[in-house]
Amino acid sequence: MSGxxxxxxxxxxxxxxxxxxRGGKPKRIPIWIMRQAGRxxxxxxxxxxxxxxxxxxxxxxLSAEVTLLPIQRYDxxxxxxxxxxxxxxxxxxxxxxxxPGVGPVLPEPLEEISDVEKLNFSVDVREAMKGTLAAITxxxxxxxxxxxxxxxxxxxxxxxxxxxxxxxxxxxxxxxAWLYRHPLVSEKLLYxxxxxxxxxxxxxxxxxxxxxxxxxxxxxxxSPDLFNKFCLPVLDRIQTEVTRILVERKxxxxxxxxxAKGGHYALHQLSKLTYDVIGVDWTVDPKVARQLVGxxxxxxGNLDPCxxxxxxxxxxxxxxxxxxxxxxxxxxCNLGHGIYPDAPVESVQSFIDAVHTxxxxxxxxx
Amino acid sequence: MSGxxxxxxxxxxxxxxxxxxRGGKPKRIPIWIMRQAGRxxxxxxxxxxxxxxxxxxxxxxLSAEVTLLPIQRYDxxxxxxxxxxxxxxxxxxxxxxxxPGVGPVLPEPLEEISDVEKLNFSVDVREAMKGTLAAITxxxxxxxxxxxxxxxxxxxxxxxxxxxxxxxxxxxxxxxAWLYRHPLVSEKLLYxxxxxxxxxxxxxxxxxxxxxxxxxxxxxxxSPDLFNKFCLPVLDRIQTEVTRILVERKxxxxxxxxxAKGGHYALHQLSKLTYDVIGVDWTVDPKVARQLVGxxxxxxGNLDPCxxxxxxxxxxxxxxxxxxxxxxxxxxCNLGHGIYPDAPVESVQSFIDAVHTxxxxxxxxx
Numbered sequence: 026m027s028g029x030x031x032x033x034x035x036x037x038x039x040x041x042x043x044x045x046x047r048g049g050k051p052k053r054i055p056i057w058i059m060r061q062a063g064r065x066x067x068x069x070x071x072x073x074x075x076x077x078x079x080x081x082x083x084x085x086x087l088s089a090e091v092t093l094l095p096i097q098r099y100d101x102x103x104x105x106x107x108x109x110x111x112x113x114x115x116x117x118x119x120x121x122x123x124x125p126g127v128g129p130v131l132p133e134p135l136e137e138i139s140d141v142e143k144l145n146f147s148v149d150v151r152e153a154m155k156g157t158l159a160a161i162t163x164x165x166x167x168x169x170x171x172x173x174x175x176x177x178x179x180x181x182x183x184x185x186x187x188x189x190x191x192x193x194x195x196x197x198x199x200x201x202a203w204l205y206r207h208p209l210v211s212e213k214l215l216y217x218x219x220x221x222x223x224x225x226x227x228x229x230x231x232x233x234x235x236x237x238x239x240x241x242x243x244x245x246x247x248s249p250d251l252f253n254k255f256c257l258p259v260l261d262r263i264q265t266e267v268t269r270i271l272v273e274r275k276x277x278x279x280x281x282x283x284x285a286k287g288g289h290y291a292l293h294q295l296s297k298l299t300y301d302v303i304g305v306d307w308t309v310d311p312k313v314a315r316q317l318v319g320x321x322x323x324x325x326g327n328l329d330p331c332x333x334x335x336x337x338x339x340x341x342x343x344x345x346x347x348x349x350x351x352x353x354x355x356x357x358c359n360l361g362h363g364i365y366p367d368a369p370v371e372s373v374q375s376f377i378d379a380v381h382t383x384x385x386x387x388x389x390x391x
Numbered sequence: 392m393s394g395x396x397x398x399x400x401x402x403x404x405x406x407x408x409x410x411x412x413r414g415g416k417p418k419r420i421p422i423w424i425m426r427q428a429g430r431x432x433x434x435x436x437x438x439x440x441x442x443x444x445x446x447x448x449x450x451x452x453l454s455a456e457v458t459l460l461p462i463q464r465y466d467x468x469x470x471x472x473x474x475x476x477x478x479x480x481x482x483x484x485x486x487x488x489x490x491p492g493v494g495p496v497l498p499e500p501l502e503e504i505s506d507v508e509k510l511n512f513s514v515d516v517r518e519a520m521k522g523t524l525a526a527i528t529x530x531x532x533x534x535x536x537x538x539x540x541x542x543x544x545x546x547x548x549x550x551x552x553x554x555x556x557x558x559x560x561x562x563x564x565x566x567x568a569w570l571y572r573h574p575l576v577s578e579k580l581l582y583x584x585x586x587x588x589x590x591x592x593x594x595x596x597x598x599x600x601x602x603x604x605x606x607x608x609x610x611x612x613x614s615p616d617l618f619n620k621f622c623l624p625v626l627d628r629i630q631t632e633v634t635r636i637l638v639e640r641k642x643x644x645x646x647x648x649x650x651a652k653g654g655h656y657a658l659h660q661l662s663k664l665t666y667d668v669i670g671v672d673w674t675v676d677p678k679v680a681r682q683l684v685g686x687x688x689x690x691x692g693n694l695d696p697c698x699x700x701x702x703x704x705x706x707x708x709x710x711x712x713x714x715x716x717x718x719x720x721x722x723x724c725n726l727g728h729g730i731y732p733d734a735p736v737e738s739v740q741s742f743i744d745a746v747h748t749x750x751x752x753x754x755x756x757x
Contacts, residue, residue, distance in 0.1 A: 334568040
């Protein structure tokens with residue numbers, strides 16, 4: 026098997042994150058940051074003044090440019106393609122707009138179960154996602170092998186709940202009502218979204234993605250029973266099917282990360298799936314996370330995004346404490362959630378420095 | 392020691408919740424519902440058409456009337472005084488308004504740490520909270536001993552974060568920035584809010600409250616380290632001081648519940664404090680909760696509020712499963728969070744019926 030079929034990409038110079046994801050020993054603890062190409066970066070804000078959010082997402086050139094911004098500024102160990110989880114509902118035929126100060130909004134959400142009929146599950150993802158897929162190929166070239174490029178998708182429940190709520194929700198009460206009132210319709214919908222997610226992730230790898238993350242961002246409002254019934258089987262299928270299809274298409278499978286934000290109750294179950302890496306949010310103590318996922322699992326996380334409001338010394342102390350607890354092995358460093366728009370850029374530097382200069386014996390005095 | 396000094400209240404006819412809270416064996420599993428006098432009740436909506444939210448809170452007659460609504464409609468085992476956690480910031484001198492469709496808003500939040508100087512920590516809670524305190528006394532009389540009356544307060548971190556954010560927030564990033572940037576100021580602020588909470592809770596008992604719940608509603612966005620540093624000591628002090636002051640004033644102490652919503656990571660620590668009951672939200676499996684708090688703890692919870700969107704049979708099955716897992720002993724039934732405004736009133740009936748007719752041997756076929 027080889028890499029992506031149609032592309033000749035520059036050789037990879039930093040494979041730390043891929044080695045760590047496969048359970049090996051990297052040369053240093055790899056670090057990347059969820060939403061690292063986002064709003065906290067002044068150079069991103071400059072680009073956003075000239076271009077709409079989804080204009081950037083759908084333009085290979087702009088998406089590649091934005092993806093590279095944090096790599097140019099910081100010594101990170103991975104790039105992640107600039108896109109949005111809501112490109113999947115868009116591909117299914119739903120309108121998604123970015124409302125300033127509010128976030129993404131779906132003006133015509135699913136209201137009745139019959140609305141599911143309107144969704145186009147036979148979508149050709151190569152056509153519908155061509156902007157992001159071309160951005161992946163272009164970014165791989167522009168990266169010149171500096172670091173690996175990650176692709177990603179929202180997980181089916183996270184996408185389904187957005188499609189029903191139409192916007193962010195503090196309770197997801199409309200979407201959860203479907204799970205309790207229409208469990209069979211919900212399972213079918215999640216399965217069908219899952220199929221599109223699988224095809225999308227496969228095409229990302231074919232286009233050049235070297236690692237994938239699945240974002241179950243709305244795990245926090247589920248119960249363990251709901252998660253086990255509605256999420257776990259679909260998440261399981263996504264990993265196994267993406268890998269199976271890649272093998273079938275003679276493309277080398279890539280490491281896959283599952284990150285269920287707020288899914289503290291699910292960490293043990295997730296560790297039994299075949300994902301390579303399990304993301305952990307900041308509400309779980311690293312030692313507790315290790316106990317829950319077992320000694321063989323590779324974990325990713327979990328600095329509180331708000332820790333970046335602290336000064337250099339505070340950040341370094343917190344990073345040291347975090348890595349001491351996770352341990353250096355089978356570990357990828359990240360925040361426990363996407364970086365917030367008001368994170369100071371110098372704090373990100375402190376964070377990355379603290380990880381790269383981590384030394385277990387070091388005592389930091391506060 | 393005796394009950395509240397200045398009042399002669401009707402004898403209590405249903406002490407199930409007090410017996411359970413003290414670790415004894417009640418005649419049936421006691422049940423109450425957080426926000427049971429809230430917006431889901433059509434009779435509450437009728438009263439709200441004629442009166443503002445804080446008008447009801449501050450009027451002893453209206454507050455008592457609203458508190459009794461769910462007791463008249465359902466066979467519950469406790470009433471909880473209709474009030475709001477934000478009466479404490481109000482007492483400290485902050486303006487709080489109820490914005491339709493948004494929720495409570497503090498138009499002049501704490502922005503700089505110097506803003507703390509504006510807060511009136513020497514407030515006389517008997518004067519500032521006289522509406523709610525008089526409502527407690529009046530409700531105790533109107534209840535005619537039917538069920539015990541609960542009082543409550545927000546916990547200091549939950550109040551502090553509201554006071555800084557000024558409204559609901561999905562990240563609490565402004566308030567959490569204080570914890571990372573100004574840890575000493577934050578600890579002092581939390582201590583000082585704690586003192587007012589203690590005095591307020593003491594006066595509630597003196598006025599007739601027979602049990603108290605402390606709501607740490609914003610635990611979900613903290614890390615275990617932040618919770619241990621900023622919340623746990625203040626929560627500990629609240630329980631011990633309320634009890635100590637009551638004894639000193641020759642008033643019988645009452646059972647106290649601590650409910651840290653989203654505090655899955657804190658359940659074990661909370662069980663080591665001297666609270667009588669530990670509230671559990673719906674993201675923690677009852678068996679896991681029991682393991683974390685230990686066999687002697689009394690637990691309260693934790694049906695997913697969204698379970699009330701299910702039909703009668705679904706609700707009964709879920710309640711059965713929940714109680715099977717919690718076990719009947721040392722248990723108080725409740726939702727895992729406040730009831731949502733769109734919960735159907737007939738589902739609440741199903742929920743209560745399911746608890747009252749719980750039988751461990753029963754098989755429910757779905």
